[in-house]
Amino acid sequence: MSEQKSSVLSSLEAVKYLFRKPKTIKYPFELKEPALRYRGFHLNDWDACTGCGNCEDICPNDAIEMVEVPDLEDRPAEGMTNRRPQINYGRCCFCGLCVDICPAGSLSLSRDYLHIHFNTDTFTFVPKDEKSAENKFLPEEEYSVLKANLNHRRQDYEGFSQDLDFSLFEPERVRMPQVPPEERKLSFIEQVVGYTKEEASREAARCMECGLCEDACPAGLNIVDYVGAIYEDDPDESLREIFEDNPLPAICGRICMKHCEEACSLGKQGEPVAIRWLKRWTADVIEDYKSSLELSPAEDKEKRVGIIGAGPSGLSLAYFLRLKGYGVTVFDSLPGPGGAVRIGPPKYRLPLEAVEKDAGYIASLGVKFRYLTRVGKDVSFTELRDNYDAVYMAVGNFDPLSTGIENADRAHLALDFLKRNKIGEGIDVGREIIVIGGGNVAMDAAREALRLQHIQYSDKDVMTKTVSLEDWDEMPATDEEVEEAKEEGIQFNPAWGPKKIELDEEGNVRGLLCTKVKSVFDEDGRFNPSFHEDREKLLEGDMVIEAIGQKPDFSFIPEETFQKLSFTERRKVKVDEDGMTTLPGVFAGGDIVNSNLDAVTAIADAKVASEGIDRYLFPSS
Template sequence: MEERMGKVSFLSPFKAIKYLFQKPRTFLFPFQKRDASKRYRGLHLNDWEKCTGCGNCADICPNQAITMVKIPEIKPEPGEKNERPQIDYGRCCFCGLCVDICPPGSLRLSRDYLHIDHATDSFVYLAKDEKTDRQHFFSENEYSIFKASLSHRKEKFEGFVSDLNYTLFEPERVPMKEVPPEERKLSFIEQVLGYSREEAKKEAERCLECKLCEDACPAHLKISDYIKAIYEGKEEESLRKIFEDNPIPSICGRICMAHCEKVCSAGIRGEPLAIRWLKRYTADSIKDYKKVLEQKPEAATGKKVAVIGAGPSGLSVAYFLRLKGHSITVFDSLGGGGGMMRIGPPLYRLPIEAIDKDVNYISSLGVEFRFNTTVGKDVMFEEILKEYDAVYLGIGTTISRSTKIKNSEKCIPALLFLRENKIGKGFKVGKEIIVIGGGNVAMDVAREALRCQNMQYPGEKVVTKTVSLEDWDIMPASEEEIEDAKAEGI
């Protein structure tokens, strides 16, 4: 030891005295202050007004430091759960993944990092910010470092905040292949071609599995489950999940209103997941529902139920009641099932084959369909009441609304026009057509009229116009319908 150190004077330690009167290079905590860096990762902040309660922060946390807690005073709505993240700082490593994944960007990290408290459980904290928890945030002058804790924090002291232009998931959906406008407007060929297996898997991979979509779905389908099955290459399992709540996936996979997509978490930072198209992919990829589902009705109950109307609601009632063991008979005046779906949406949106695929499966379960049977004409309602234990009315709305202005009786009603062109003899149209209305039905009529013109007057100049009370930004029609119509020359 002595050899390595050599000879050292006993006065050497006193050399440190020279630093005694120099200015310290560190600051005197807590009497002096030094703010953390601008992007410091300290205690959490959460804007409850932006937070949707999706739970992605809890799912991604590598230390399981985040728990979603129900907040009774928050009323759950479609696209927003009444849950908010609670942070356990005994587990949190301040990695910031929860901030990066947060779709609305409500979760942030502050530059606060001190928590002084004698209570051993006080480090479990329901993250809030000054908007929600004003009493525990203080201005620069009011803030005291001696009181620094989760209940005594500095206001306007954000640190690490996520860039909403950056995502941990793919922000853009997989494009859907379609027949080009120049080609599709010449016939009733189906416009949307559907996803391939590779495309469906790539799109399914974007799902965050937060299930906000399921709350917004009128049928509350297990959307996350059937999309996960698609990603795993289990199309048969995906179909089983869909049929737990919806027996008409081929129909809904083409023309449902997709309320689920309007609240999709991925849509906040990018494009919403193509949930409707993924449902269609599953339905189209399974050729024989019966072979895959292997459903058998429960033991016969001896009860007979009459369903009047073979539209979506009638088909659903027939399906679920049949599985319960009841004897079901469906009456409909049309020549096939689907109700308004059979006579309304044009063939280029909803082919008859897609409808019949769903209807035929429901029929295979033992549901009796009496088509071309008008209740009140071919069979009396009183007779049905006597013969059946219960009657379900699902007759829909099959009559168009009128403008009720002079000479409006000379116009062709929208639903009549769509019906005759889809299942009837069709209309002889003129070379110039005007459609009154700005909703989805008006767009269907206009686009169908254009196809009729091109088929009846091939190569000739034809014109189809729409007139609407509403301006572009408030037209009732969906953006998708409007853009498709414009692309076709409406």
């Protein structure tokens, strides 16, 4: 462009635009449609929102506050709280970090951005979406921009929403190295290898610290803190946090039913933080708990407590009470600690060393153990009550149930099978094994049987199958167990009911005759199976294992005392809020009290009882 051309008249070039259509939008008669990613007011799907509060924590302007909504149900086991975010639009800067960090993916921003109101208090608002607040989201013809406000919004107007590839959390967990099925089914090698330090730190780094897991954990562990300590590379601190509520980290780090992971907010769209395996990492990486924890019992209280059963509940109570300064003696009929976790979980899931490690630490605090001592036989229950200031019953469910079908006496009972194999003299298995049951014990028995087959018939074809009343979707075993059993080649026969164990001419087991199941539960939801009597099939096999459940054995309690022991409707021992039964000074916990039938709930019971016993023996303090 040369300077000679410059002229005052060149502006007149613009005159031609006088005759063109103007570009200006005639607002508000003509509206400009916001872009599809527009960041306007919030939308929150109340059904998906867990109330985890990550939005509140990330908000750079403190615009979000979690408020309790009394109409909503608090369901800690599912990781759902009744809190929902409330947004103060006087502070909000519409950055959308809350959307990018929402692990449930419930928060998004709409394309609405107009709020016309005379009262500034209306800025504070608890967002919902169209599903939960239908009347506030209007179709085009009913919407008027002149009335636009937070309660007068447009339908189908979602704007900026979450994209998992660009989210501020990591939906995938660090893969846990596992021994592949072809290899692990040949021996009792521990299946889960365990995280390395780097992997544990990376997995711990995923935790968003919302604490939903802590509400879901029956024992209320400080999960956020102990996972956080792993991230901070402080395993000692992690162990100390765990031991506040749970003295069995090596056991629980392997076989816990991980209610916490069910609740984890990251599990809503992705995989929950591997809380159980992180606990295991802490327990495994610390050789000697004692030097890390530096705990010692309080001053001697000169009171003694007898505990029946060295299972998770008994061990935990022994730990809690010993630290309070009580003299504690634990009685168990088995030769070592662990109770149900000693004999139940197969070695590939829970090696005995892990049980010994946890129990060894508790013993080192000065707890006395009397193994191979059966209460009711070697020492009487009454004697125990007389000799100890309080007694805790944590005897578990050890009386196996049988199907009672024809020739049921020829079947093995799962608990005996597992016990003989794990801590007993061993067992010879058949080449084609049928396991009756669809629960976790059935899976343990089947997978253990398969390994024994591979060991005992190393060069021959072997087969293990399970048969259960329940169909795939109702099977009580965890999905993980079923999946791993399938990987190892176990055959499943769901929705078949055992009818008769067939024998051949020589009296050997030949197979199991089954009937097709119509339904397992009746209309009232009670267990009451019905069958298609005309549909039968014979499962061939030379060995049958029954794994259909266990019940407690109270024969150690003298009859007249037993009469005074109350039970709940579900046939559980009835205890008060202190964990005390209807027998004064007798407390109870574990599988005979709770319906979860798992280790962590047993520990939770022990925690309650430890406080209860303290109050019972020292009412004033």
